[in-house]
Amino acid sequence: MRTSLKCLVFYLIVGVITLNLYFLGQLYFQHQSNPENEQSKHQHQHRHSNDFFDNNNKKQDDVADKPSFHLKNSNEFLVLDWTGHQHIFREQDPIKCDFSHITREQCVAKFESVTNDGLRSHLIERCVRLLTLTVRWTDDQSRLKEADLISYHSIHMPSYNLPKLERNDKRQQYSTVYVLESEVHSSGGRDWHEIDFPMWYNLERSYPEPATYFDIKSYLDKLFAPVRIPFSKKMTSAPIIWIISNCNAYNGRQTLVQQLMTYIRIDSYGGCLNNGHSAQAQARAQSNSELYASYKFVISIENSNCEDYVTEKLIDGLSSTAVPIVASRDGKPNYKRFAPNYSYINVYDFKTVKELADYLNYLSNNETAYNEYLWFRRLPANKYAESGVTERSLQDNLRLADEILGVNATMRQWLLTKEASINKYCKLTKFIHMTYWKLIYKRKKYNRPTPNDVCLPSSDIATYFANSSTTIAAAAD
Secondary structure (H helix, E strand, C coil), rough: CCCHHHHHHHHHHHHHHHHHHHHHHHHHHHHHCCCHHHHHHHHHHHHHHHHHHHHHHHHHHHHHHCCCCCCCCCCCEEEEEECHHCCCCCCCCECCCCCCCCCHHHHHHHHCCCCCCHHHHHHHHHHHHHHHCCEEEEHHHHCCCCEEEEEEEEHHCCCCCCCCEEEEEECEEEEEEEEECCCCHHHHHHHHHHCEEEEEEECCEEEEEEECCCHHHHHHHHHHCCCCCCCCCCCCCCCCHHHHHHCCCCCCCCHEEEEEEECCCCEECCCCCCCCCCCCHHCCCHHHHHHHHCCCEECCCCCCCEEECCHHHHHHHHHHCCEEEECCCCCCCHHCCCCCCCCCCCCHHHHHHHHHHHHHHHHHHCHHHHHHHHHHHHCCCCCCCCCCCCCCCCHHHHHHHHHHCCCHHHHHHHHHHHHCCCCHHHHHHHHHHHCCCCCCCCCCCCCCCCCHHHEECHHHHHHHHHHHHHHHHHHCC
């Protein structure tokens, strides 16, 4: 009995082992007969995990079918104009920036106060890069990650939807906004608190420098040039010229001119109050400046009176060597910042339109008194008055300005000190490479001032003379 039980247990164990061997053998032979199974499973898993790369490769293939574009290299500074598709202010590419005056010694001196050796060395080398740096411009928004500076034209600036910029010790992106229209004619200023560099014509509020209408070198060449047409050969039929098409200006300048026309002859060749039909005058009008030169006075009043809003109207007037007629009250704008003292006539210096007209008539008939407004073009103030030299280097012009105007002159301290007369993006590229980025980021930012902050009220010119006339009439009674 005991022997039979042992035999039964033995055969049971053998049977179990044999059965396991059978199933293992089946699995082995099945695998050998269909070797693709594991490989297919592996390929499926691999394909699933690489869907992103496959899709990305497809995108790259799609890009390859498109025209190639310039890829930024390490020695380039890329400006991305985020609003470039919406305005006409396109830059050349590459932008011509001259940083040849920058030296390693300047860069070392700029950052000598930085106590961290590694950071100081990095900032110095970053500054020195200006010597070989190329500044490029694009309006391709897909290049956001490459861009060093994102630029916005204020009027087209997207509200509350600005792209997020990278800002850390390894990578710095900056933003700038610019506009050359006055505060009453341009929008977007409420978003400026998000911008690193606001640049517009305002000499005091712009950061780090303004972007004005003035090219200082050419402006000073013309400002200090001899009188083009002497008093005796000026137009005799009309002493004043005006070329304006906008007859609905914010400040009401057209009302003043219309009233002034009742007291003194004004040739108006623009669309506003047009009375100029002289074929001879039109033939000479290759440029406003050329036509202006034949007249004694040029009306150079802007469409609105705002802080530092001075445009080509003053530039063209002074370039013609005639005497500009401007409008400024309460320093809006302050023409002393942009032109020599006693080089223009301010309509707000007179109480009535008739008083202004009487003074202009007096100057039109008095060569000595008229020429006093040209003092900076004449001997002894201007040594080039009779030399015929009209083109000088910027440094020569600035030295001449110091001689003629004086180093403490308002114009010398403002326009000639603050306007470097180089491309706004070149200004910013230089500033960025010569400034520790944390100082830029920490600067307190503000929105653009409103018209109420920096501009005279609507129709202020018309209102001023209407009120002055009423006051005088009441006093007479």
